Amino acid sequence: MIKDQIQLTFDVQKIRDDFPILRRSVYGKDLIYFDNGATSQKPQVVIDAINEYYTENNSNIHRGVHYLSQLATTQYEEARKIIQNYINALLSEEVIFTKGTSDAINLVAFSFGETLSAGDEIIISAMEHHSNIVPWQMMCERKGCILRVIPIDQEGDLIMSEFDSMLSSKTKLVAVTHISNSLGTINPVEEIIEKSHKFGAKVLLDGAQSIQHMHVDMQKLDCDFYAFSGHKVFGPTGVGVLYGKKEILDQMPPYQGGGDMIAKVTFEKTTYNELPHKFEAGTPNISGGICLGTAIQYLSKLDIQSIQSHEQELASYAEAKLNEFEGMRIIGTAKKKTSVVSFIVDGIHPFDLGTLLDKQGIAVRTGHHCTQPLMDFFEIPGTIRASFAFYNTKEEIDIFISAVERSLTMLR
Numbered sequence: 001m002i003k004d005q006i007q008l009t010f011d012v013q014k015i016r017d018d019f020p021i022l023r024r025s026v027y028g029k030d031l032i033y034f035d036n037g038a039t040s041q042k043p044q045v046v047i048d049a050i051n052e053y054y055t056e057n058n059s060n061i062h063r064g065v066h067y068l069s070q071l072a073t074t075q076y077e078e079a080r081k082i083i084q085n086y087i088n089a090l091l092s093e094e095v096i097f098t099k100g101t102s103d104a105i106n107l108v109a110f111s112f113g114e115t116l117s118a119g120d121e122i123i124i125s126a127m128e129h130h131s132n133i134v135p136w137q138m139m140c141e142r143k144g145c146i147l148r149v150i151p152i153d154q155e156g157d158l159i160m161s162e163f164d165s166m167l168s169s170k171t172k173l174v175a176v177t178h179i180s181n182s183l184g185t186i187n188p189v190e191e192i193i194e195k196s197h198k199f200g201a202k203v204l205l206d207g208a209q210s211i212q213h214m215h216v217d218m219q220k221l222d223c224d225f226y227a228f229s230g231h232k233v234f235g236p237t238g239v240g241v242l243y244g245k246k247e248i249l250d251q252m253p254p255y256q257g258g259g260d261m262i263a264k265v266t267f268e269k270t271t272y273n274e275l276p277h278k279f280e281a282g283t284p285n286i287s288g289g290i291c292l293g294t295a296i297q298y299l300s301k302l303d304i305q306s307i308q309s310h311e312q313e314l315a316s317y318a319e320a321k322l323n324e325f326e327g328m329r330i331i332g333t334a335k336k337k338t339s340v341v342s343f344i345v346d347g348i349h350p351f352d353l354g355t356l357l358d359k360q361g362i363a364v365r366t367g368h369h370c371t372q373p374l375m376d377f378f379e380i381p382g383t384i385r386a387s388f389a390f391y392n393t394k395e396e397i398d399i400f401i402s403a404v405e406r407s408l409t410m411l412r
């Protein structure tokens, strides 16, 4: 009963009207965009905000006395507050603008890494994106720290008993993905945070796949760092966020030097600016930051509960239909999943199927999805990944399923 009511309030056609790209065609076919895990499409309000910024307000921030500079500064700082409110961070200076998730994780790996010593341990998981593996390997090499990896099972769930036995007083940071981009697994991050904190370890969540699908509350989660990308949450590319607790960020050295991040510079000694500017050297992606604020505002007007149930319905529907094909193997069957369906078909290379789907107007991702160690674990070269956003529909899945059928006939 309650479920029906939610369905009624969620008007997917109305939402689709907000996304102009969904009206285009490719190869003469209506575009079906199922590559939301790689990047999301942008609503008209975000496109308009980018245009408006460069048409009306373009100026450098934090340094001008003139009208436009002050206006741009206000808008940029307003965007920071919009993001702060959306993720329920305690303070706006805990929201650091970065280039994206990768940049945010690199910031922590470098800067928090500087506070660590040889023999300290970092824990990641077997399902991490390369962005949450490589920066830690680089840091471990630099500082002599040890990287440990929580294994997963065949369903794509973390083996939590292994995590328990890895934790010790040597653990300084646990960096895990909130939701897997390849499998869709929603990790038990509350449990991970609670257990890590008992050992005095900090926790970084890679939120690149979570903020667009669920409500995230920094104060409730109590994670120490949370990273996400603007472009995956209906905002522009080249901008993202690192959330960090103030008391931890305050103790970390700057990541990069330059303008804006300083309080006073002399050739003898430079003192650093306070948060968030300490971590924002140089002229930032001003329009990106402002328009990420617009995207978050757009998202905040939608009912996240309805989004979730709509996306869940799409994913279950697609999985059920795909499972009817012979030789179908869904990769990632965790109990708690978001709207990611990764699959392979016996004897068919993911790339070949992906290419044929593309010719039918369907955008999916094929390959290792920047998670090569995960593909090695499943002993596969890659998968075909359909990742849904709230603007996708059941009708699109029907077309996709027919296209898979047609393609498999051609390839077999």
Ligand SMILES: *Cc1c(COP(=O)(O)O)cnc(C)c1O
Pocket (backbone or CB within 6 Å): 037, 038, 099, 100, 101, 102, 103, 129, 131, 132, 177, 179, 180, 181, 206, 208, 209, 229
């Ligand atoms: C996309 C993604 C990243 C990297 O994001 P960028 O925007 O490329 O920096 C990191 N982790 C996960 C889980 C992702 O999906």
